[in-house]
Amino acid sequence: MIVPSKGNKTVTEKTAMVRSARQLLSAITRVLLLADKVIVKQLLVSKDKVLNALNDLDKVTSFTDFVNYFSKFGNDMVELAHLTGDRQNDLKSEKHRAQMGAARAILERSTSMLLPSCKTCLRHPDCGTAKRNRDCVFKQMRQALNMIHFIVTDGGCSQMNGHSSPITNGDSGIGLDNVHPSASKALKDLEEAVELTRVTGVSGQSCEKIHSALDSVIETAQDFTDSAYTSHDNREKIVQSCDQLRSDLQTVFEKSSSQNQNDLLSTQEAETAVLKTITSVNGLKKQLQETAMDQASELFKANEDHDLLKCLKLGGINGNVKKVDELSVKFEEHREQLEEVCKLFRHIATTEPLVITAEHNEYVLRNIGEMVLLAAKTLAEYSNSKIARENLENFAEAWESQINDLSVLVKEVNDFCQGRMDKPVYLSLPRPGTAPNTPQLKKEAWNMSN
Structure with missing residues (x-):
């Protein structure tokens, strides 16, 4: 009988240990992949619930139905906000984290604009500008949901209204036409x-x-x-x-x-x-x-936003349609200049997250600018409407908030160009895990028919 030497026994034990360690690592990897698939599935289901709730809100014709559907929408949005916040923390790619932050910022801001725009549309169902204003909010939210789907499926096809379509534009993927590099x-x-x-x-x-x-x-x-x-x-x-x-x-x-x-x-x-x-x-x-x-400096030095918004509100309250139309031309020119600044800062941004933040600002300013003008025209047509006035106030606040975000972006990009920062802090995007103030929105919804 041949007795194995001590050296052979040690080699055998080491081989068995290595094999067991590999099997353990393989099992852990499979568990982690399975857990990630579960999380992705949960997030996509939550996204679809919000999308379905939006579709339900889009069809309501009475205040009572709207209150019921909006309450459900609020609960679904809170769930999605927490899930996307956790996912944003877990994403390894800086680009995907910035994309998720941009999509979440759009949803967060749009949620606060959804209530007054829908209230105005329901109160004045024959007003074309009120309906277009509300439709713009819906469109913006659907695009943000589409972007979330794109990110969590790691660049797969996005589902929009039952149809799949790849995200092919811009670094942000949120609706811009920037296909050439910075x-x-x-x-x-x-x-x-x-x-x-x-x-x-x-x-x-x-x-x-x-x-x-x-x-x-x-x-x-x-x-x-x-x-x-x-x-x-x-x-x-x-x-x-x-x-x-x-x-x-x-x-x-x-x-x-x-x-x-x-x-x-x-x-x-x-x-x-x-x-x-x-x-x-x-x-x-x-x-x-x-x-x-230089362009950004000249723009912020002029500080036209406050005066333009003040005049638009005054024209709307006085029911001066002609004045609002004249101011709309000036406001559109100002908005185009802001978009131009965002485009140039996208070009000089030195990191992908800052490029995406610049695109995000350009996209949101373009959309909110249009919605501000629609809200002003609605108020000019119904100058005695309290709801129409609140609607314009809400969009004006959203515009001013976005201008503040742009100023933060300008500072961030300039600091990077000057070598004064090690990494982006994303001050212009929402913090992960931040949910919209849905209880307050639901409370307002319940009171709106009074």
Whole structure:
């Protein structure tokens, strides 16, 4: 009989231990994956409950039915708010966390706008602007729910009204048309491509990559030069910086193609050309940042929001339809300028979360701006309506709150560009786990038919 040696026994025991540890890790992984699927399923079910509650609210024609459906909607929203807040904490991707924060911010703000817009529509069922105002709130909330579905299914197809459709626009995925990269990313890609020539030289493939990166930089820079709110001086500086960048890149191609590895002088010339190009890239980046900051500074310095909202309210209360129409034109121009600032700050943002926050601000300002004007026109048509007046007050407050969020974004992006922050704090997005003040909303709903 052969007795196993002590050494063989130790090896056998270690092998068995490793096998058991792997099996344990595999079992834990399967449990965690199963738990995650359960959480995702629970979240999607909660999202569908809110969507169904919204569809029910969309169909009501009486105050009594609305009160009943709104009470159910409020409970469903509280559940979804907590689930999405927990999910936002658990998400590993900064981009997905920012996307979830943007979607939750829209739902939180829209919930407070839903009640007065529906009350106004029910009180004045023949008013076209009141119905459009309410429909805008519904549309915004449905898009936010669609975005939540997109995030929790990790980029799968989103369900909207029973149909699947992939999210193909913007970094935020909440309804913008930004399909080209930000200027910050385009400049980074170009810098990396130029840096790579130090190792690989300029081959056919690298040359094509550099030209493609340069085209992307020029395209994004055009958003700055084409802006009606960019000063002539800044526009000229951007054009000059782009021309300088083209010239420096041409020098890189020339020096790299004629470079002789055994010739110290030609190697130094190629290195100098690369360094000069990188300096030009950073110069253009700084110029774009200054242009965006100048626009934001001029906008906040003018501080038109307070006066425009005050005049819109006064025109509505006095039933002065003509005055409200005139002010609407000015307000739309002001809103477009704000959207332009958001677009430029999306370009200069240096992190994905800040890019998404900029898109979020642009999207919400566009929608709330339209709803403010619809609410003002409704009040002008029914100047004695207390509900219509409360409705305008609510949307005006939402607008002012979004302007404050934009000012926070401007500071965050500027701090990052200046290297004064280590990571984004998302001050312009809601904190995870924050639920809308649904009990107060439900209380108002019960009192609204009095």
